[in-house]
Amino acid sequence: MSLFDTEQAAEFRRRGWWSDETLSEAVAANAARVPGGIAYTSAELAITWSQFDQRADELARRLAGAGVTPGSRVAVCMSDGIEIHVVFVAIERLGATIVGIGAKAGVREVAHLVNQSQCQALITLARHDGKDAGTLATDLAERGIRLTHLVLELDPDSVRLRRAAADDTELWEVEPAALPDVAAHPDALFLVNSTSGTTGLPKAVMHTQNRWHYFHTQAVANGALERGEVMLSIVPAPFGFGLWTSHVTPIKLAAQTVVMPKFSPREAARLIQEHRVTVLCCVSTQFIMMLADSSLEEFDMSSLRVVFTGGEAVPYAQAVEFEERTGATILQFYGSNETGLLSGTNLNDSAEKRLRTAGRIAPEMNVRLYEGSTEVTSSGRGQPACFGPALSLGYLDDEDANTKLFTDDGWMLMGDICEIDDEGYLSVVGRISEFVVRGGKNISLAVVEADALTHPAIRHAAAVAMPDPVLGERVCLFAELHTGAELDLDTLLAHLTAQGVSRELFPERLEITPELPRSSGAKVAKGELRTLIAEKVSAELAAR
Structure with a gap:
């Protein structure tokens, strides 16, 4: 599937926005050019580019031995360590597609995404969400899902891949097999991941490598990134x-990357x-948490040159303070999992533009503004x-969702209301859909409400954002009880x-009310609820 015809794709390549080199090929090139250079570092492990390339090859052979073939879809659900990056390249080398599932996903979400993406296999670490991997296999089996569940163990010198099974405490080793003669293409389906939906379960977004190559070119230009970062x-x-x-x-970039699970x-x-x-x-919440912690004074931050942030509003005062205390320059992008970037700030922008706007519109993303169906x-x-080189391929096997995502002439819509000034700088001024943005994570209030209503004690429920000094917003649930x-x-x-709901969708405060306030149209007056909880939170903070 492609949104772009041959001439458009050729133009994107000519302009350097798309590339003919795949990530797997880039890893191999790094291993040949800087074999001893550090690729990834975590608290427990460091791996060179040569080791990374070798472990990806070895893992690909073991995945082949487990039955993964070209065209397979392989779910990957693990915390953010070195392992996930080796897995991604190994899957690519088999001509298969990655289905990326967040480590905090509940069994319901895992089951939905595995089904939606028609996965043949699932890869996790030995411990998943604080439990043995076999527990997840059991939970999925109880939902009628049986697939090859593989457990990965990695160190710089070896890879182990073992099978897990429902109700089976034993894990048995997977023997390697020959790699198929396949070559990935940067315009092909590379990754499927989830995005927050306004109703129901998450939708599955389809990605090519080249849309992310374009994002990479913009990051390099905006942050003046170089080899050796x-x-x-x-x-x-x-x-x-x-x-x-x-x-x-x-x-x-063949850069060293430090990862934190x-x-x-x-x-x-x-x-x-x-x-x-x-x-x-990082998202804004994370650098705000660093500001609130004494560690900025205890540790030397002088090496830090650039901070990329996005996914939520950047608070001006805290951003200025972080820059002053570290010497780094904060840059941001605006976009979504579906659209990629629409705008971004760069090192040449003034602090006012960098921290009070989401940056200048990228001309090649051809941004339009709509009010309903009217431009x-x-x-x-x-x-x-927008329509340009950063776009995803839309939602996997979801015609209704794609109809809402695209305009009639094939342009992709965002869920925000934005303003663009005379210099082309974009600012987000509101949202069309109801979300809480908690530490950079979009949480659908409609989904929180639907989940809460499965409890037999709740008659009606309304979820709203409550202010939080660190995370920006949290979810408060108002409930009428039977x-x-x-x-x-x-x-x-x-x-x-017990329902398998992801922890990220849990309300963090419950307010029981005899009756939810209603507007003249009989809808829940959420504005009143937001005001009420904001006043309560303010009073509680003042009392502390």
Whole structure:
């Protein structure tokens, strides 16, 4: 599937936005050019480009031995360590497609994405979500899903791949097989990952490598990135921001990348000092947490040159403070998992532009603005739509969702309301869909409400954003209960856990109310609820 005809693709290549080199080929080139150079580092492990290339080849052979063939779809659900990057390249070398699933996904979401993507295999680490890998196999089997479940163990000198099975405590070794004679193509389907939906379960977004190559070219230009950078990415790799910051750009630049399975502000600061990190990639919440932690004073941040951030609003005062205390320059992009980038700031922009806007529109992304079905680009305010080299291929096997994602003439829509000034700088001023942006993660309020209503005590529910000084927003659930029923937050969370709901979709506060306020049209007056919880939170913070 492609949105682009042959002439467009050729033009994208001519302009340098797309490439003929795949990520697997780039890894092999790095291994030949700088075999002893460090590719990835974690708290427990470091691996050179030569070792990375060898382990990816060895893992590909073992995956072939497990029955993965060209055209297979392989789900990868693991925390953000060195292993996930070796897995991605190994799958590519088999001519298969990666299905990236967030490490925090509940069994319901894993089952949905495995089904939606028609996966033949699932790869995890030996421990998944704090439990043995076999537990996930059992949970999936209870939902009628049986597929090859593989457990990966990696060190610089070897790869082990073992099979896990439902109700089976034994893991047995997978023997390697010959690699098929296939060659990946950078315009082919490379990765499927999930995105937050406004209703129901997540949708599956289809990616080519070349859309991320384009993003890489913009990051290099905006941040003046060069070979020899040391990058610290603390955004999960299966998702767009994490994908280019910890996988695509490091491989293309042969950069050393430091990975963290779980973010800690103190550990991030320590790693910056230890590895002389030059480029930090994080959401705003994470650098705000670093500001609030004393570690910025304890550790040497002087190597840090650029901070890439995105996924949520950048708070001006905290961003200025972070720059002053570290000497780094904060840059941001605006876009989505589906569209890629529409705009970005660069090192030549003033602090006012860098920190108060999402940057200048990329001309090749051809951004229009809409109000409903009417184009209002000339007004400078509306819902963005775009068409250019950063686009994904849309949603996998979801005609209804794709109809809403694209305009009638094939341009891809964002879910925000934006303003574009006379100089071409974009600012986000609102959202069309109801989401909470918690630490850079979009959480659909409609999904939170639907999940909560599965509890037998709840008659009606309304989820709203409540302000949070660190994460920006959290989810508060207001609930009407059935007569005589009682409910507290812990009981609700235990119910949601039993339903297989992802932890990221849990409400973090429960407010029981006799009756939800209603507007004149009988809809829940969420504005009143937002005001109520904001006032409560403000009073509680003041009391502390």
